[in-house]
Amino acid sequence: MITSSPSHAATALQDHCAIAQSWQLRDLFARDTQRFQQFSLEAAGLFLDYSKNILTQDTVQLLCGLARAYKVEAQRDAMFRGDKINLTEKRAVLHTALRAPRGTKLVIEGRDVNADVHAVLERVYAFAERVRSGAWLGFTGKTITDVVNIGIGGSDLGPEMACHALRSYAQPTLNLHFVANVDGHDLDAALARLNPETTLFVIASKTFTTAETMLNAGTARNWFLKAGSTADLARHFVAVSTNATAVSAFGIDTANMFPFWDWVGGRYSIWSAIGLPLALAIGAEGFAAFLAGAHAMDEHFRNAPLEQNMPVLLAMVGIWNRNYLGSSSISIAPYHQDLSQFADYLQQLEMESNGKRVTRDGTVLNEATCPAVWGNVGTNGQHAYFQLLHQGTDVIPVDFIAALKPNHALPGHQPALLANCFAQSEALMRGKNADEVRAELQAQSLSETDIAALLPHKIFPGNRPSNTILLERLTPASLGALIALYEHKVFVQGAVWNVNSFDQWGVELGKVLAKRIESELSGDAQPQAHDSSTNGLIAKAKAAL
Secondary structure, eight states: OOOOOSSTHHHHHHHHHHHHTTOOHHHHHHHOTTHHHHTEEEETTEEEEOTTSSOOHHHHHHHHHHHHHTTHHHHHHHHHHTOOOBTTTTBOOOGGGGGSOTTOOOEETTEEHHHHHHHHHHHHHHHHHHHHHTOSBOTTSOBOOEEEEEOOGGGTHHHHHHHHHTGGGSOTTOEEEEEOOSSHHHHHHHHTTOOGGGEEEEEEOSSSOOHHHHHHHHHHHHHHHTTSOGGGGGGTEEEEOSOHHHHHHHTOOGGGEEOOOTTSOGGGOTTTGGGHHHHHHHHHHHHHHHHHHHHHHHHHHHHSOGGGOHHHHHHHHHHIIIIISOOOEEEEEEESGGGTTHHHHHIIIIIIHHOOSBOTTSOBOSSOOOOEEEEOOTTGGGGTTHHHHHHSSSOOOEEEEEEEEOSSOOTTHHHHHHHHHHHHHHHHHHOBOHHHHHHHHHHTTOOHHHHHHHGGGGOBOOOOOEEEEEEEEOOHHHHHHHHHHHHHHHHHHHHHHTOOTTOOGGGHHHHHHHHHHHHHHHSSOOOOSSOHHHHHHHHHHHHHO
């Protein structure tokens, strides 16, 4: 339950939840033939059906009342205005400014943000066109055939997910590769397929000091120098960074350094120069459409009343399932193979943003915050973890995502795909009760003994909530809108949980300890300041290395 609400909204929801615990989705649909129409809406080219959640109009009103109690609208306006809502880092949060049309007025600390954004975009588009057209040549005069993005976290997950999602719109002569893991197997596998004469590396690190990224970048540089010279590096390495000194020292021409700003958080950075690989893949026109789709969702989020606001409703239904109905995780099930990396992307977006245990003022929270986010594409998931969704002991809400039209021309596949998507949400909602199972088994002429033995195994409890999000087709614009939808969902939930959704101190402790342990593994330093388990593991590793 949300227990720290500044008004009676949380208490009203608690009382309402006590009643809702007895509701059955089957009954809610049977009583209201207009339920689908009442609990669905369209925005920015997306359609959301949230009718298969355990809620009524009263629930929605109470949830929107809770959002108002936490001043979601005022917090939203502060974000768009450029207030420093990232309190622990004293920064504005302006990923929405990255996709605002040219001429949108926003001045922060004397800088015209829109002008700065579009100046970088112009450079990104110009560079992408040179590579895509073949005008950019490698050190032996050959055109670029492969682009390797070296980054980690938001500098990797967003660009890789988007490039994969929009492969149908990509330049066929360019192969995109992504390396993030400090595990050398990742880079080794990529380099084995590449020719240094035709490979371009994009090194994505704001400070140009990110440990994993710079280790991989240095290894890639050494690999390249076996074929080319240091003078040739500038033809095969570019940077997305703000550290011109370090970029230049690496051998990259700072004319090919694409900056972004401290108000761009890593997991919100796909819209910035971090999206350079996507611009290389789909071109300036495609990238502009991607930004426009996100901006359309921004405008909807900014202006629509809460009760008709798609990100707000998606967020508050999530609050209802998490804090009132007790779900501990959410499964993301895209019924589109090209969205196979979308769940991974959302893991960072949601769990790094709202996986917090203290409020903005540092008070330890009493209520649960971000649920675990996980999933895989349909129909693959149906033959793996969907068993748990249907008959497991945990009730896990699902977000189904599907495109009505495919980006291929293969006959028969799309109806089968959509049939599976819609059937799974119906099955989770309806389930199958004992009477239905008994009638089914009797129709198979089974004995009463066999029926009694099989009956409990074939009962599906149902009453398991889900949302369905439909795109007309997976395009740059619809993908932009989809990502922005979830970004704003995260914002709303962070506002209600009263956490700072825009820092990530939880990733720091392991990094600090890793540096010390690395020196102990690589040098003569003896591990002493650790627990016996860590000391023992270090000793075994040193003996093997």
